[in-house]
Amino acid sequence: MTRSITLVQCARLVPLIRQRTLRSSSATFFTLGASSSKSEMSVRTEVEDIIAKNDIAVFAKSWCPYCRKARGILDSVNTEGKTVKIVDLDKMDEGSAYQEYLNKKTGQRTVPNIFIHQQHIGGCDDLSAQKDEGKLQALIDAK
Numbered sequence: 001m002t003r004s005i006t007l008v009q010c011a012r013l014v015p016l017i018r019q020r021t022l023r024s025s026s027a028t029f030f031t032l033g034a035s036s037s038k039s040e041m042s043v044r045t046e047v048e049d050i051i052a053k054n055d056i057a058v059f060a061k062s063w064c065p066y067c068r069k070a071r072g073i074l075d076s077v078n079t080e081g082k083t084v085k086i087v088d089l090d091k092m093d094e095g096s097a098y099q100e101y102l103n104k105k106t107g108q109r110t111v112p113n114i115f116i117h118q119q120h121i122g123g124c125d126d127l128s129a130q131k132d133e134g135k136l137q138a139l140i141d142a143k
């Protein structure tokens with residue numbers, strides 16, 4: 001008797017279990033949706049970390065002539081004791097996402113995208129202008 005009651009209860013439980021499974025699979029779907037915006041968050045965190053933790057941060061592409069020129073300008077000034085981070089966006093999976101975030105942050109989509117002590121400098125032409133005006137070394141030495 002006890003056994004048959006248990007079986008009946010089990011039979012009643014089956015649709016409930018199905019419902020819960022469906023609910024939990026939509027919860028999984030929701031979690032996946034949330035994790036895609038978390039990935040945007042982590043791109044933002046990573047880019048901001050690079051800018052915050054380095055005296056000079058350059059978001060570049062390995063084949064880009066303006067990036068090469070910017071590296072040359074930075075090599076021509078004294079960066080001793082400073083952390084210089086060059087991030088080649090074309091060599092990483094999240095490169096396009098970084099570039100998209102940088103565009104949102106600075107209004108500049110092109111590379112190189114240069115920061116000195118967290119201050120947005122701009123591209124190669126802007127860096128070059130700072131050097132020509134004799135301001136670049138002072139900017140780098142500021143901290």
Ligand SMILES: N[C@@H](CCC(=O)N[C@@H](CS)C(=O)NCC(=O)O)C(=O)O
Pocket residue numbers: 061064065066067109110111112122123124125126
């Ligand atoms: N005037 C800009 C020019 C930079 C530029 O045109 N960069 C190209 C690569 S050489 C670029 O970002 N193209 C778009 C892309 O690669 O997504 C500067 O001085 O930095």
